[in-house]
Every structure is written in C-alpha cells, then in structure tokens.
Amino acid sequence: MNYNFDEIIDRNNTHSMKWGKYQDRDILPMWVADMDFKAPPPVLKALEQVISHGILGYTHVPDTLSGIVTKRLMRLYGWQVEPESILWTPGVVSALNGACRAFGTRQERIVTTTPIYPPFLSVSDSCGKDLVTLPMTEIQNRSTLDFPGLERTFQEGAALFLFCSPYNPCSTLFTREEILELTELCTQYKVILCSDEIHSDFVLDPENVHIPTASVSPEAGARTVTLMAPSKTFNIPGLGCSFVVIEDPILRDRFRSALKGLVPDVNLMGFAAARAAYEECDDWLEQLIAYLRGNRDMVMERVGQMPGCRINPVKATYLAWIDVRDTGLDDPVKFFEDNGVGLSDGKFFGKEGFVRLNFGCPRSTLVEGLNRMERALKTI
Numbered sequence: 001m002n003y004n005f006d007e008i009i010d011r012n013n014t015h016s017m018k019w020g021k022y023q024d025r026d027i028l029p030m031w032v033a034d035m036d037f038k039a040p041p042p043v044l045k046a047l048e049q050v051i052s053h054g055i056l057g058y059t060h061v062p063d064t065l066s067g068i069v070t071k072r073l074m075r076l077y078g079w080q081v082e083p084e085s086i087l088w089t090p091g092v093v094s095a096l097n098g099a100c101r102a103f104g105t106r107q108e109r110i111v112t113t114t115p116i117y118p119p120f121l122s123v124s125d126s127c128g129k130d131l132v133t134l135p136m137t138e139i140q141n142r143s144t145l146d147f148p149g150l151e152r153t154f155q156e157g158a159a160l161f162l163f164c165s166p167y168n169p170c171s172t173l174f175t176r177e178e179i180l181e182l183t184e185l186c187t188q189y190k191v192i193l194c195s196d197e198i199h200s201d202f203v204l205d206p207e208n209v210h211i212p213t214a215s216v217s218p219e220a221g222a223r224t225v226t227l228m229a230p231s232k233t234f235n236i237p238g239l240g241c242s243f244v245v246i247e248d249p250i251l252r253d254r255f256r257s258a259l260k261g262l263v264p265d266v267n268l269m270g271f272a273a274a275r276a277a278y279e280e281c282d283d284w285l286e287q288l289i290a291y292l293r294g295n296r297d298m299v300m301e302r303v304g305q306m307p308g309c310r311i312n313p314v315k316a317t318y319l320a321w322i323d324v325r326d327t328g329l330d331d332p333v334k335f336f337e338d339n340g341v342g343l344s345d346g347k348f349f350g351k352e353g354f355v356r357l358n359f360g361c362p363r364s365t366l367v368e369g370l371n372r373m374e375r376a377l378k379t380i
C-alpha cells in the first residue's frame with residue numbers, strides 16, 4: 001500500500017499544541033516534535049475498535065504487548081530482552097523524571113549534555129537533585145560527547161547520566177565505539193545511564209542503524225534504563241504510551257517504586273495503538289522514513305544556502321538544528337515568526353543562537369516554510 005504523506009490535514013481548532021500556538025496567525029508551526037501526518041491506518045482501525053466496543057475502563061498491559069516489543073528489539077537490533085524487563089509508562093518525560101527520583105541520593109548529582117531536549121534541563125525541579133550540564137563537542141561537522149569532559153564530571157561525582165540517542169536536537173547518530181566508551185565510563189564511575197531513545201526509529205539513511213545503549217555489552221545492559229515509545233514513530237504522541245527497558249531487577253524495582261502512586265497506567269487507547277503500530281505498520285514506517293529523508297535532503301540543501309545559517313548533516317530524527325549566529329539576529333525566533341515560520345528557540349535547549357526546525361510535515365508545507373525563511377533572511 002502507498003501512503004500519502006503529501007496530504008494536507010487542517011489541524012486548526014483541534015487543540016493541537018503545535019498549531020494552537022499560532023491560531024489565527026499566518027505562521028507555519030515547525031516547532032514542537034509531532035508530525036502533520038495521519039497515524040497509520042491499522043492504528044486508527046485499532047482505536048476505532050476500542051471506541052465501538054464503547055467501554056473505556058481501567059486496563060492491564062495486553063498479554064502479548066511486551067513480547068511484541070522484545071521481538072522487535074531482537075529483530076531490529078539483535079538486543080535480547082525478557083518481556084518482564086519492560087515497564088509501560090504514559091510518557092517518556094515522566095519516565096525520565098522517574099529515573100531521576102529513583103537513582104542516586106539527594107546529595108548526588110545528575111549529569112547531562114547541552115544543547116538538549118528541554119525537559120532534561122528541568123529534572124531538578126521534580127527530584128531536588130543538582131543537575132550538571134556539559135556542552136556537546138563538535139568534531140568535523142558533527143556534535144558528539146566530550147569524553148574527557150564527561151570523565152572529569154564523573155570524577156567529581158555523579159549518580160546518573162541522562163543520554164539522548166539519537167540526539168535531540170543535534171540529530172547525532174552515535175557509533176558503537178562512542179556508545180561503548182560512554183558505557184565503560186559509566187561502569188568505571190558507577191553511574192546509572194538513562195538513555196532516551198524515543199527517536200530510535202528515525203534513522204534517515206539506509207546504511208545506518210540505531211544502536212541501543214544497553215545492547216553494547218552485558219555491563220551496559222546491567223546499568224542502563226532505556227526509554228522508548230511508539231509515540232514519535234507512528235505520530236501518536238497525544239496518546240501517552242511509552243515503555244522503559246530495565247534489565248537489572250533491582251534497578252527495575254527502584255524505578256517502579258519511584259513512580260508508584262504518582263504516574264498513572266497507560267490507558268487502553270495507548271495500548272491498542274501501540275499493539276497495532278508494532279505489529280502491522282512496518283510498511284508505513286518504511287515509507288515514512290523515505291519521505292522524511294526527502295524532506296531532510298531539501299532542508300540540508302536550502303538551509304545550507306541561506307545567509308548566516310549553518311547546519312550539520314541531519315542523520316536522525318525529523319528535527320534540524322540550525323546555527324543562526326551569523327545572521328546577527330538578537331531574537332531569531334521572533335524574526336522568523338514575524339516572517340511566518342514558527343521554530344523552536346535554542347535557548348530552551350541550553351544554547352542561544354540556534355533554532356530547531358521540525359520537518360515532519362507534507363513537502364509543500366516544508367517548501368513554503370523554507371521559502372519564507374529564505375525571503376526573510378535576504379531582507380537583513
């Protein structure tokens with residue numbers, strides 16, 4: 001079956017966070033990370049079945065769902081995980097905060113890198129522990145971890161490292177060597193690793209693969225908490241369904257206790273959608289990635305030629321991280337909004353002078369957004 005990712009679907013007046021921000025203004029929203037595509041037909045059908053049954057009660061995790069996930073992890077990554085290692089949560093951000101509560105004492109520090117998806121930067125608010133941030137380093141037009149800096153930070157004390165792989169916002173796809181080096185440092189300094197891999201399905205080039213952090217060695221598996229979800233992949237983030245993989249039973253119990261009574265169970269719509277997504281939507285996903293690859297190529301080509309803009313190769317995610325410091329703009333997001341494009345502001349990711357563009361949209365919308373950006377930049 002061929003899916004029509006070119007279809008324009010009006011999201012105005014749907015309470016969409018992405019579109020509601022600019023309601024009644026001629027600004028194309030290219031900020032928050034959801035896509036302007038319909039969810040795959042089997043997912044919509046599964047949700048229709050729940051609705052037509054008509055009773056929307058409390059629900060257990062469907063018997064087969066964790067097994068469907070573990071088979072998928074094996075098939076995609078050769079990563080062997082037992083179904084009991086999977087815990088379901090109504091979101092990756094709540095699981096991230098749960099990990100911050102669960103691991104380390106109040107006096108111990110949490111470490112992450114910048115720029116980073118903004119909720120990583122506010123975990124102290126919910127767990128009361130200090131967060132230390134370390135800038136990513138850039139090597140040959142690619143953002144990656146600053147390993148010497150990370151080691152120094154771990155030497156000064158850390159209980160937990162918050163990692164994002166593939167990396168939002170820089171779109172880095174980490175190599176096996178890099179992940180091994182990270183996990184070895186964590187083992188050496190007894191740091192628990194929380195690896196947010198929500199973007200793992202968005203590897204844009206066929207020659208590349210995502211490597212789960214926990215899969216690189218038994219030691220990595222024993223100290224890693226992996227966060228994954230069908231939400232970004234199948235464009236169902238509003239359903240609140242994600243899962244956590246924790247192979248070590250002691251860490252798993254600690255994580256479970258930290259969430260108990262605070263974080264609700266996933267609801268039956270989320271479970272129904274996840275089951276259909278993982279069992280019936282491989283062809284949809286394959287076509288989606290091919291479409292996003294085309295969008296990515298267009299963004300690289302066009303943004304690379306815009307005055308004052310610099311962009312590194314986008315290897316994963318549907319998010320482009322653009323360095324606009326050479327434009328000389330004081331407030332680039334306001335400038336682009338004034339010119340009809342709504343982007344995410346780098347300052348919320350811990351790095352000013354950058355904007356993030358979400359290209360998970362029909363090609364014609366992307367072309368219009370890029371045209372508006374280009375026209376605006378020529379007026380500076």
Ligand SMILES: Cc1ncc(COP(=O)(O)O)c(C=O)c1O
Nearest residue numbers: 033091092093117168196198242
């Ligand atoms: C790295 C990362 N983690 C988590 C999330 C959000 O996860 P959830 O909606 O399941 O809380 C996002 C959404 O953009 C993200 O980019």
